[in-house]
Amino acid sequence: MTATTTTRTRTAARVVDAVKVYGNGDTEVRALDGVSVDFPAGRFTAIMGPSGSGKSTLMHCAAGLDTLTSGSALIGDTDLSALDDRRLTLLRREPIGFVFQAFNLIPTLTVAENITLPMDLAGERADGEWLDALIDTVGLRDRLHHRPSELSGGQQQRVAVARAFAGRPDVVFADEPTGNLDSRSGEEVLRLLGRAVHQTGRTVVMVTHDPVAAAHADEVVFLADGRLVDRMEAPTAERVLDRLKAFDGKGAAT
Numbered sequence: 464m465t466a467t468t469t470t471r472t473r474t475a476a477r478v479v480d481a482v483k484v485y486g487n488g489d490t491e492v493r494a495l496d497g498v499s500v501d502f503p504a505g506r507f508t509a510i511m512g513p514s515g516s517g518k519s520t521l522m523h524c525a526a527g528l529d530t531l532t533s534g535s536a537l538i539g540d541t542d543l544s545a546l547d548d549r550r551l552t553l554l555r556r557e558p559i560g561f562v563f564q565a566f567n568l569i570p571t572l573t574v575a576e577n578i579t580l581p582m583d584l585a586g587e588r589a590d591g592e593w594l595d596a597l598i599d600t601v602g603l604r605d606r607l608h609h610r611p612s613e614l615s616g617g618q619q620q621r622v623a624v625a626r627a628f629a630g631r632p633d634v635v636f637a638d639e640p641t642g643n644l645d646s647r648s649g650e651e652v653l654r655l656l657g658r659a660v661h662q663t664g665r666t667v668v669m670v671t672h673d674p675v676a677a678a679h680a681d682e683v684v685f686l687a688d689g690r691l692v693d694r695m696e697a698p699t700a701e702r703v704l705d706r707l708k709a710f711d712g713k714g715a716a717t
């Protein structure tokens with residue numbers, strides 16, 4: 464192999480031997496049972512699996528929103544378990560962006576103010592050129608002075624996407640970003656996420672139930688019973704659906 468082909472892709476985020484146990488004794492649940500997975504930089508990765516398989520837990524622990532019982536979670540080379548609360552809070556504002564199912568916009572702020580809120584809170588100045596391009600990408604230029612309640616669900620989620628990318632984060636974590644949207648608005652948001660990855664080299668990690676949404680990703684990782692059971696490159700909705708069907712009644716069949 465040549466030097467070029469052996470060069471490893473940079474990893475934007477990863478978990479190693481991740482175990483997450485909720486409760487104890489009779490109520491103990493092993494939501495993650497020894498998961499090691501990397502999310503390569505500059506790629507759009509979807510996390511899929513049956514209900515209760517640990518998708519949200521994996522995303523929350525990988526993003527530093529929750530802590531692992533054992534194992535490690537890293538953003539770039541930074542081990543999250545080594546950070547105190549203050550540095551974790553800073554991390555959440557800087558190299559990481561979030562998009563949630565429920566949009567989570569501030570109703571009293573305008574679209575423009577919502578987009579720059581994380582940077583305003585961090586006392587940082589937004590990069591004007593980047594923001595300008597972002598506002599065009601999400602198609603919100605004529606809505607900048609509106610309040611969230613004056614926008615459709617799809618438009619509100621596009622504001623949340625712009626907010627997530629505004630600080631030029633290394634990684635954006637999205638938890639069911641199309642869960643509250645009709646299929647057309649959902650499709651627009653997914654295309655936006657894909658464009659943000661492929662045009663700007665950002666990394667997106669998305670939890671979804673929807674094979675059509677997962678097909679927008681470059682790769683799908685599959686969880687079952689808190690374990691990583693498969694990965695699929697260049698997914699299509701049909702192949703993802705077929706893979707999910709294999710879980711039905713068979714647990715973590717691979």
Ligand SMILES: Nc1ncnc2c1ncn2[C@@H]1O[C@H](COP(=O)(O)OP(=O)(O)OP(=O)(O)O)[C@@H](O)[C@H]1O
Pocket residue numbers: 485486492493494512513514515516517518519520521672
């Ligand atoms: N805070 C909690 N306390 C106790 N158990 C929890 C908690 N959060 C999650 N769990 C349990 O951990 C397991 C994994 O949950 P998780 O939400 O990560 O799964 P998921 O794959 O995202 O599910 P879904 O697709 O239904 O959202 C489930 O059995 C769930 O009941």
